[in-house]
Amino acid sequence: MVSNKFSMILGVVQLPTDVLETIVDRLSSEIDCVRLSMVCKSWRSSVKKRTRTRTRLPFEILRLLCWHLLRFQSTKVFTRWQVLCFFKNQKFTSRGGFLFDTRSSDSLDWVHYETSWIAEKSIFKSYLVESNDEFLIVHKILNDIRVIIGDEDEDEDEDGVGNGNEDHEVKAIAIAMTMTILITSKFQVTQLSKFEIFHIVDPNSSNIHVATRLHSLDNRTLFVAERGSISIPLTSLDGLKRNCIFFLDDSSRHNLSRDSGVFYIEDGRIERSFPFRWDDTRIFFMSWLFPNRF
């Protein structure tokens, strides 16, 4: 009945785990790895263990959308990336990040925290928050409400969120050392859709490169903004609900909505503080101020 020697005997796969892991290392496509991981239970854990630390991406990167740096603990730099990528004949945005030690700049430790695919039309911002000695990445996922035709040419820096609409002509030119994207007549208005929180597992460890999704902040509350985010334990915030994120509309570009309020992590509910509107005449900035803390 046995059709070949790889087969199971009494339900036990004969191939030694270390041999299987070497085979996994030879697979160049992430798709092959995922398919192999579903063959049976014991292989699933081996393949997952082996692929967890990989830096390989299952998609082709079309364009880097943004690139942020955060320095912490004096010798470590964490950078986040957000890319527009091409996968399965569709365009998606994906995100991730990596951590590297400035003392040995050639060895990059990847913290790959991409967990879901976002269709191209929605965009997101991400924030880094130190919370209770942990390191959180908070993704703010925005809905693209509408694109307004403006009448001015505007320069944008390399953080080119908002150039995803193919109906509008986008020209890219390089000036000196900086990539400048010249966009003709476009505005983008966005509105919060949801937040996703990721927790970097021990950024000091050299062998753990995984960020896990957090579904609760327990007794903490986050205030996020581009100009500084903070995590506060509930005990110091009488009268505020726990496990939520206070957010501001802090897009620094042509995003002229007033989309600020509270996001409740438990049920994804959003309470907006101001009536939502957009305005194409002003650019404003908002940030949090914590007068008693500093």
Add this chain to the structure above:
Amino acid sequence: MSTAATADASSSGDTTEGSVRLLTLQSEDGEVFEVKETIATQSVTIKGMVDDDCATSTIPVCNVTGRTLAMVIEWWNKHEIGAVSNEKELKEWESQFDTIDDKSDRDDVYDLLMAANYLNIPTLLDCCTSAVAEAIKGKSTDEMREFFDIKSDFDEKEEDALRKENQWAFEN
């Protein structure tokens, strides 16, 4: 293949007798092979035994049949430093291990994998794992199960959940 490998090993043993020690390997099914120590130490396991002076009598190679051991010895002979002058020729000879076309190839590769793993022969392990990786490339999970003859031990619910979770890998 078996006789050629044995003859090759013993004849070269004659010419260098005195300076090169011969090791006696015995397969699981009792077949005995005499192999030059310099060749057999391509196996990290055997090298360890030689270094520890444990290779004075017959070395039993458990879990490896005579047929497989002969293939392993052929591999050693081809990969001995200086044995093959032409790199291209060696690659060509190696390429016979690259493709797994039918059941007997699959069984050979499986046997070689197990032998390479047990004897710890990095070059052979590398070649065989690459061959398996090449063979399953682009296959669906079901085709992989068929290739390895492994039955899924996920129940229907788990399998559905996994497929949902990894949906992107299952769209063509």
